[in-house]
Amino acid sequence: MTATSLDALQRLLPEGMVVTDPDVTDSYARDRTFCAPGTALGVVLARSREDVVTTLRWASEHRVPVVPRGAGTGLAGGATAVEGGVVLSLHKMTAIRELSPADEIAVVEPGVITADLDRAAREHGLMYAPDPSSYEISTIGGNLATNAGGLRCVKYGVTRDSTLGLEVVLADGRVLETGRRTVKGVTGYDLTGLFVGSEGTLGVITAATVRLRRAPLVPPATVAAEFPTLVSAAEAVAAVIAAGCQPSLLELLDRATLKAIDDWRNIGLDPDTAAMLIAQSDASDGQAAAERMAALFEEKGASFVAVSSTPEEAEELIGVRRLAYQAKERLGACLVEDVCVPRSRLPEMIAAVEATAARHEVPIFTVAHAGDGNLHPVFVFEHGLAEPPPHVWAAADEVFRAALDLGGTLTGEHGVGLLKRRWLDLETSPVARELQHGIKQVFDPLGIMNPGKAI
Amino acid sequence: MTATSLDALQRLLPEGMVVTDPDVTDSYARDRTFCAPGTALGVVLARSREDVVTTLRWASEHRVPVVPRGAGTGLAGGATAVEGGVVLSLHKMTAIRELSPADEIAVVEPGVITADLDRAAREHGLMYAPDPSSYEISTIGGNLATNAGGLRCVKYGVTRDSTLGLEVVLADGRVLETGRRTVKGVTGYDLTGLFVGSEGTLGVITAATVRLRRAPLVPPATVAAEFPTLVSAAEAVAAVIAAGCQPSLLELLDRATLKAIDDWRNIGLDPDTAAMLIAQSDASDGQAAAERMAALFEEKGASFVAVSSTPEEAEELIGVRRLAYQAKERLGACLVEDVCVPRSRLPEMIAAVEATAARHEVPIFTVAHAGDGNLHPVFVFEHGLAEPPPHVWAAADEVFRAALDLGGTLTGEHGVGLLKRRWLDLETSPVARELQHGIKQVFDPLGIMNPGKAI
Ligand SMILES: Cc1cc2nc3c(=O)[nH]c(=O)nc-3n(C[C@H](O)[C@H](O)[C@H](O)COP(=O)(O)OP(=O)(O)OC[C@H]3O[C@@H](n4cnc5c(N)ncnc54)[C@H](O)[C@@H]3O)c2cc1C
Ligand SMILES: Cc1cc2nc3c(=O)[nH]c(=O)nc-3n(C[C@H](O)[C@H](O)[C@H](O)COP(=O)(O)OP(=O)(O)OC[C@H]3O[C@@H](n4cnc5c(N)ncnc54)[C@H](O)[C@@H]3O)c2cc1C
Numbered sequence: 001m002t003a004t005s006l007d008a009l010q011r012l013l014p015e016g017m018v019v020t021d022p023d024v025t026d027s028y029a030r031d032r033t034f035c036a037p038g039t040a041l042g043v044v045l046a047r048s049r050e051d052v053v054t055t056l057r058w059a060s061e062h063r064v065p066v067v068p069r070g071a072g073t074g075l076a077g078g079a080t081a082v083e084g085g086v087v088l089s090l091h092k093m094t095a096i097r098e099l100s101p102a103d104e105i106a107v108v109e110p111g112v113i114t115a116d117l118d119r120a121a122r123e124h125g126l127m128y129a130p131d132p133s134s135y136e137i138s139t140i141g142g143n144l145a146t147n148a149g150g151l152r153c154v155k156y157g158v159t160r161d162s163t164l165g166l167e168v169v170l171a172d173g174r175v176l177e178t179g180r181r182t183v184k185g186v187t188g189y190d191l192t193g194l195f196v197g198s199e200g201t202l203g204v205i206t207a208a209t210v211r212l213r214r215a216p217l218v219p220p221a222t223v224a225a226e227f228p229t230l231v232s233a234a235e236a237v238a239a240v241i242a243a244g245c246q247p248s249l250l251e252l253l254d255r256a257t258l259k260a261i262d263d264w265r266n267i268g269l270d271p272d273t274a275a276m277l278i279a280q281s282d283a284s285d286g287q288a289a290a291e292r293m294a295a296l297f298e299e300k301g302a303s304f305v306a307v308s309s310t311p312e313e314a315e316e317l318i319g320v321r322r323l324a325y326q327a328k329e330r331l332g333a334c335l336v337e338d339v340c341v342p343r344s345r346l347p348e349m350i351a352a353v354e355a356t357a358a359r360h361e362v363p364i365f366t367v368a369h370a371g372d373g374n375l376h377p378v379f380v381f382e383h384g385l386a387e388p389p390p391h392v393w394a395a396a397d398e399v400f401r402a403a404l405d406l407g408g409t410l411t412g413e414h415g416v417g418l419l420k421r422r423w424l425d426l427e428t429s430p431v432a433r434e435l436q437h438g439i440k441q442v443f444d445p446l447g448i449m450n451p452g453k454a455i
Numbered sequence: 456m457t458a459t460s461l462d463a464l465q466r467l468l469p470e471g472m473v474v475t476d477p478d479v480t481d482s483y484a485r486d487r488t489f490c491a492p493g494t495a496l497g498v499v500l501a502r503s504r505e506d507v508v509t510t511l512r513w514a515s516e517h518r519v520p521v522v523p524r525g526a527g528t529g530l531a532g533g534a535t536a537v538e539g540g541v542v543l544s545l546h547k548m549t550a551i552r553e554l555s556p557a558d559e560i561a562v563v564e565p566g567v568i569t570a571d572l573d574r575a576a577r578e579h580g581l582m583y584a585p586d587p588s589s590y591e592i593s594t595i596g597g598n599l600a601t602n603a604g605g606l607r608c609v610k611y612g613v614t615r616d617s618t619l620g621l622e623v624v625l626a627d628g629r630v631l632e633t634g635r636r637t638v639k640g641v642t643g644y645d646l647t648g649l650f651v652g653s654e655g656t657l658g659v660i661t662a663a664t665v666r667l668r669r670a671p672l673v674p675p676a677t678v679a680a681e682f683p684t685l686v687s688a689a690e691a692v693a694a695v696i697a698a699g700c701q702p703s704l705l706e707l708l709d710r711a712t713l714k715a716i717d718d719w720r721n722i723g724l725d726p727d728t729a730a731m732l733i734a735q736s737d738a739s740d741g742q743a744a745a746e747r748m749a750a751l752f753e754e755k756g757a758s759f760v761a762v763s764s765t766p767e768e769a770e771e772l773i774g775v776r777r778l779a780y781q782a783k784e785r786l787g788a789c790l791v792e793d794v795c796v797p798r799s800r801l802p803e804m805i806a807a808v809e810a811t812a813a814r815h816e817v818p819i820f821t822v823a824h825a826g827d828g829n830l831h832p833v834f835v836f837e838h839g840l841a842e843p844p845p846h847v848w849a850a851a852d853e854v855f856r857a858a859l860d861l862g863g864t865l866t867g868e869h870g871v872g873l874l875k876r877r878w879l880d881l882e883t884s885p886v887a888r889e890l891q892h893g894i895k896q897v898f899d900p901l902g903i904m905n906p907g908k909a910i
Contacts, residue, residue: 102693102799125697147641158639160648161616176886182795183827184613185864186602186652187871187882188910189891193615193648197641214699238557242580244669244739284699285740340637344557372638409640416642427642431631435897436644442893455643 005062006041006086012054018086019043028089029081031074034335034387035418038083040067047092049169049206055088056204057173065451066171068200070110070142073134075336076417078146078199078453085451088204090141096120097207104212105164105181110141110205114148117210126212129156132413133325141205147197149413154371155248155282156213158413160196167207168195171444181209194439199415199454202443216282220248221290222314223280225302226273230254233275234347236300237370240279241343243296245289249280250371251321254350256357257365260327267320270303275350277302277370278321280314324367328378331363335379335388337396339403340412343373352402353377360395374412375403401426416454424455460517461496464541467509473541474498483544484536486529489790489842490873493538495522502547504624504661510543511659512628520906521626523655525565525597528589530791531872533601533654533908540906543659545596551575552662559667560619560636565596565660569603572665581667584611587868588780596660602652604868609826610703610737611668613868615651622662623650626899636664649894654870654909657898671737675703676745677769678735680757681728685709688730689802691755692825695734696798698751700744704735705826706776709805711812712820715782722775725758730805732757732825733776735769779822783833786818790834790843792851794858795867798828807857808832815850829867830858856881871909879910 010018019025020042029037041064046052059066065085072079081087093109096117100106101124108117114135118128131150132138138148144166149158156162165179179185179192195202227233233252240247253261253276262269277297281289287309294307308314328334341349350366353375357364368375377399379392388396400410400423410420410427425433436455443449465473474480475497484492496519501507514521520540527534536542548564551572555561556579563572569590573583586605587593593603599621604613611617620634634640634647650657682688688707695702708716708731717724732752736744742764749762763769783789796804805821808830812819823830832854834847843851855865855878865875865882880888891910898904 100797100799101697103797104696105797149639153639157616160645161612170886174886176890177884178887180795180864181797181862182829182864182867183798184604184608184795184829184867186866186868187864187875187879188887189653189657189894190602190615190645190648190651191887191890193645196645198644202644214697214701217699241559242556242669244672246669340635340639342555342558342560342636343638344555374637374639407636409635409637409642411641412637412639413641420642424642429632431625431629432633432643432646435631435646438897439644439894442890442897 009055009058012058013044013051017045017051019045028069028072028087031072031077031079033075033077033419035077035080037081038085040081040085040087043087043089045089045092049167052088052169052204052206053173053175056169056171059086059448060172060446063446063448065448067450068145068204070139071137073138074142074146074417075338076415077419078415078417080418082451091139093206099124101126103181105209106212107207107209108140109207110139112140114138114140114143121212122215125215127215128162128210129213130159130162140208144196144205144208145198145200146415147413149369149374151249151251151369154250154369155246160193162211163192163196163208164211165209166192166195166205168203168205170203171446171449176203179209183211197415199417200450201440201454202449217284218286219311220280220282220314221286222278222308222317223290223294223297223305224276224278224317225297225305226270227275227277227302228272229274230347230350232301233277236277236297236302237343237346239296239300240293241371243292245281245293246283247279247293247371248282251278252368252370253321253324254366256363257324257327257367260331260365261320261323264327264330265323273303278318328365328380332380333383333385335392335396337377337379337399338411338414339399339408340372340374341403341406341408345406345408346370346373349375349403349406353399356395356398360391362392362395364395372412418453464510464513467513468499468506472500472506474500483524483527483542486527486532486534488530488532488874490532490535492536493540495536495540495542498542498544500544500547507543507624507659507661508628508630511624511626514541514903515627515901518901518903520903522905523600523659525594526592528593529597529601529872530793531870532874533870533872535873537906546594548661554579556581558636560664561667562662562664563595564662565594567595569593569595569598576667577670580670582670583617583665584668585614585617595663599651599660599663600653600655601870602868604824604829606704606706606824609705609824610701615648617666618647618651618663619666620664621647621650621660623658623660625658626901626904631658634664638666652870654872655905656895656909657904672739673741674766675735675737675769676741677733677763677772678745678749678752678760679731679733679772679775680752680760681725682730682732682757683727684729685802685805687756688732691732691752691757692798692801694751694755695748696826698747700736700748701738702734702748702826703737706733707823707825708776708779709821711818712779712782712822715786715820716775716778719782719785720778728758731775733773783820783835787835788838788840790847790851792832792834792854793866793869794854794863795827795829796858796861796863800861800863801825801828804830804858804861808854811850811853815846817847817850819850827867873908
């Protein structure tokens with residue numbers, strides 16, 4: 001790659017679409033992790049599929065690495081710029097090409113902000129279910145490429161479960177359509193599923209046909225409860241699932257997180273609380289479901305249980321969850337992790353995190369999508385450091401290994417990116433790795449798509 | 456492949472596991488289609504993963520095609536024997552290796568009969584949701600390899616949606632583990648999804664980690680209704696979905712099917728009926744949901760509506776659906792098809808089928824999983840023919856093309872197998888085909904896994 005070849009791309013694309021001003025390119029170099037970026041030679045601000053085709057043809061011809069990028073809210077370093085490559089930003093491709101209430105589907109471009117799609121659907125009594133906490137800032141393209149989860153996925157599943165088909169531009173500029181507009185179909189291998197979660201390493205998603213669902217008819221009913229032990233909270237989670245309460249949200253906050261929130265906002269926390277559970281039901285009989293969950297929480301030993309009876313009260317109860325991340329950011333720089341274990345191993349996993357925090361003297365704050373066994377331990381360290389210091393990595397390493405020992409996985413919803421590549425071999429067998437690289441080779445023989453990420 | 460090399464396999468496997476008696480091998484040569492089988496040199500009745508490994512190592516060494524086989528209930532010719540190959544039957548691998556109520560998962564071998572897994576789960580208040588109509592006779596391995604659907608999938612999704620991980624023996628005998636025991640995870644490409652629906656062309660599934668769900672607490676409430684026009688029935692389907700009734704079953708029977716059932720069993724059919732809808736709700740407030748659906752059916756012009764108030768009445772209403780297939784089999788040999796269209800195109804699709812039936816003078820009877828837009832037009836022809844006569848294929852061809860024209864797919868849940876290969880190119884682009892063959896090459900470079908099927 002030379003400046004001359006970038007000139008060629010500039011001539012092929014509309015004026016101003018290829019940006020090389022270092023101040024601008026630098027702002028496209030990182031996501032929300034500490035992964036150190038390489039120096040990109042330029043950023044392409046694509047506005048159409050044709051722009052993407054042009055860029056990838058050029059990149060193939062000149063063997064230039066391409067890093068697809070949505071909003072850069074990723075927590076794995078997937079969108080981190082690669083030395084000598086270009087960043088291909090899709091965030092200006094924001095058309096909702098179609099929204100069919102009859103078929104409950106939408107066809108959207110990758111730059112659409114997740115919450116915007118949800119709002120557009122709600123105008124028709126529908127919703128777009130996947131709701132990462134970042135949904136006001138993340139893009140559908142990034143959600144697809146990471147198979148994003150969220151709070152509602154305990155009931156509605158992850159991004160994959162809402163994806164019917166994709167339009168993808170391959171590394172060589174060819175356009176591929178995968179999947180379908182129907183809810184079912186088994187013609188050929190599931191290429192759609194292969195692209196979801198592939199973190200930009202197989203091609204660039206330029207449109208998606210996604211499934212919408214009926215929006216709940218009533219606002220969700222919420223219940224919050226404090227537990228004296230982790231085990232009692234985990235038993236309460238199991239009881240709620242076993243009773244078929246079908247929560248649309250089931251979150252756990254650990255002792256450290258609660259204390260951080262209480263220190264900041266004084267929520268009147270009982271100092272003996274080991275964990276808080278917050279649950280919602282968005283079913284038509286949601287209030288009854290919330291009452292049932294409250295009864296189960298009490299049965300399992302909750303020291304305090306509150307059920308909302310108005311939307312305002314519901315907002316208040318869920319508000320504590322919303323404070324969790326900010327409460328930690330006040331205390332230092334945050335490394336956000338994302339392990340997932342079988343639900344029954346939740347208390348062991350949280351205990352392992354607490355033991356690691358004590359052993360390495362690293363403050364770790366855990367919030368979990370408890371219904372899915374998906375934990376986000378947040379490792380806090382000194383503000384201003386360029387990256388987490390060694391003892392934080394040592395603690396993270398212990399947490400990853402504990403998750404794997406408990407039959408879990410390194411990443412429930414954030415992806416591997418750059419950040420978790422060094423642990424990949426602990427989870428993935430040599431046979432699986434060989435096959436994954438074989439697949440990569442089929443889609444991207446020159447290896448220009450987001451090299452060094454994910455696999 | 457020579458008799459000598461088969462001798463080698465016989466020596467490697469336990470006595471009696473390789474069967475060459477033509478009477479027996481012949482009974483393993485076909486599935487439920489009319490696809491003409493090749494002559495297999497033998498059938499391997501595997502009992503363990505090791506038997507599968509041994510067979511595939513041997514097959515790779517001698518370049519012998521291998522046709523994996525479950526129960527042979529397939530409707531696409533996927534398990535049809537290949538000339539000079541071996542049939543590798545998995546139906547004796549029937550262990551449920553694990554069933555964890557706490558994590559709501561089971562680890563099962565491929566020969567487990569679908570309904571047996573469901574029954575095992577129900578002992579713990581759980582269920583295995585995917586329920587192809589064949590679920591008393593089909594195997595989990597076959598369901599996985601075809602991504603089987605069923606009646607409940609309007610609410611619970613297809614087999615893929617219940618699959619967390621797989622154990623697969625690759626063509627060269629290596630063992631691959633895919634996926635995980637957790638409900639979420641994004642480490643690496645989704646190899647699990649790639650195997651589901653791959654019809655035995657990428658490897659042999661020897662175990663699966665599947666997701667169980669809470670079994671409904673009450674028996675389902677059922678509603679049945681007769682409609683004077685297809686359009687009114689389709690509008691009723693749309694209304695039920697739009698109102699968020701969440702049916703756990705939503706089936707449509709067309710005029711021809713109803714007449715065949717009435718002629719046989721005299722169900723008192725109004726001769727002006729164009730279609731019948733049968734819906735169920737298995738929710739805790741299912742009776743209310745059924746009443747709501749009944750009201751919507753009336754609103755959309757149903758001439759007759761019945762709601763069950765007891766499980767016996769529910770059985771009676773759903774009984775009509777159960778008679779559908781037999782009512783046709785009485786009339787001749789059946790070619791069962793499986794197109795799927797966006798739900799809003801359902802009336803057009805049924806109208807197209809009726810027009811084709813008239814034009815080609817072929818009796819076609821359609822039952823549809825209406826909530827999913829998945830239709831099974833059954834083409835009936837003279838008993839005793841070895842395969843459908845040309846005018847039946849001509850009619851089928853028209854139906855396939857109509858489905859594709861309406862934005863649909865050739866197969867919603869049965870797979871492509873041998874049967875639909877000739878139409879594949881109408882749905883799959885050259886780019887997609889090239890990639891699929893590239894993937895096939897990665898997993899099975901010698902091309903011995905179920906050659907000539909699916910892709
Ligand atoms: C406060 C906060 C809360 C969060 N909460 C959650 C949560 O609850 N659940 C969750 O899952 N994540 C969460 N995240 C992580 C992040 O928001 C998600 O991973 C999101 O999906 C990333 O979207 P993005 O548009 O920012 O993608 P980016 O960060 O720009 O990119 C992410 C990956 O996708 C690739 N990519 C982007 N667009 C395309 C495309 N069109 N084609 C191909 N590849 C592409 C990139 O190359 C990269 O590998 C959170 C992040 C923050 C900062
Ligand atoms: C009366 C009737 C009703 C039916 N209703 C439905 C329905 O509602 N929904 C539906 O989806 N289908 C239905 N079917 C079709 C059929 O039952 C399904 O396709 C079923 O999944 C096939 O299972 P099987 O065990 O019989 O597989 P087989 O027919 O033996 O094989 C099917 C395919 O799977 C492959 N295969 C089998 N086992 C393995 C393995 N362990 N590893 C790798 N590949 C393997 C075979 O090579 C073949 O390609 C019906 C069939 C009948 C006869």
